[in-house]
Amino acid sequence: MYSMVQAGSMGVPFVAVRGLLGSDILRHRGDLRVVENPFQEAESVVVAEPIRPEVAVFHARRADRFGNSLVPGGMRDDLMMARAGRWVVVTAEEIQEKEIRPEEAGVHTFLPAVDVDQVSPAPFGAHPGSCGLDYSHDAAHIEAYLAAAKEEASFKAYLDKYVYSPRNHQEYLALVGLRPQGKGRETA
């Protein structure tokens, strides 16, 4: 999976991966094939098609109007995913006028504007997940979701209430009892 996303980020036609031989995964995935290793006689190896998601979405603590973004956590796999994605959307706690430079990354992962196609302000946009030091995850909401997801009917009720009914992000936040400070737009 990592290899397939990485291959997507590199623009290569396929990637060789270790393991997998003898796994039933090969019987269910057309994007994995067994070939002879061209550099090693009599060795079978799996090659995989790169993953290039149509859209990749990230939530940032801050973004600027050019698309430079600071995503929580130093888990730089996000950068790999942004490069694999064909259209990259960043939602952000706040969008600032002043340009964000790579040196500001610190504990964040810096997504450069060249890899980002669209930014949108969305305070509390990671809810019910967490967003760096801004806010923690909403444990009660996640537990309610897990309970709802067990049955078809309750899952549909959850989707109706939290996903389909709110007409916009403001209405969603009101529904879960969150109040955005300001308009999510600030000049640093």
Place this chain on the structure above:
Amino acid sequence: MNERSPACTPEELMAVVISREVRDQETVGVGMASPVPAAGCILAEQLHAPHATIIILGSEEYYPFPGGSSELHFLAQRGELDLFFLSGVQIDRKGNINLHVIGDYDSPSLRLPGAYGSAMLYYMAHRVILFRTEHTRRTFVEKVDFVTAAGVTPPNVHREGGPTLVVTPKALVAWDQGAGEWVLSAVHPGSSLADVKENTGFPFRSAEPLISTPPPTERELMVLRTTVREKLRRIYPDFADQKIRGLLTTESAENTEK
């Protein structure tokens, strides 16, 4: 079994058993949702493996990389990971593990998260210890419903390692690579050969002689319940609080759960 040995939770016992398998100087990886191996590795580091490089996904202290979890994945794929821990909802007689589905693939009774790298790690880590907090016939089956990663592969496949042990609350089972089968090597305090047979869904050979797992020592439990518990709490707070006893709350860790 041994009246003088201090009582412990099944998770503590498994962590101690796992710690004894970790060697000094080696590079050890622990994946997501693996609190028991994480506890075992930190315990080993405190006791006899101070120079082991321990990599625990989800930890800051035990994550010696600048990047994300792909770092551990690719380190293993390079053949540089000595020991890794995997689990399986099912583990079968041939060493296959299942992390995908229970039942038929197209209409499963249970859909699980899937391989998440294990179909590579099971082949490329030099040693893989399987752990399972239940030892039952629904876990240890004749044949898995879905082979996520295979115990045995043909000779034309590059494989650095594979299964070496299974650790459960009842026993330590070793993989005999030559014979391609599991061999019961030790039975934990509180269990017995008959108990293990009763709860394993396939026949297996027993080691000669079959030993009784030495119970956790005072020192192992002391370190587990102090330093290791504190460090583990930063990665798995609920597990550390509920499954590893604190020294001040020795009555019963299980009772604090609810």
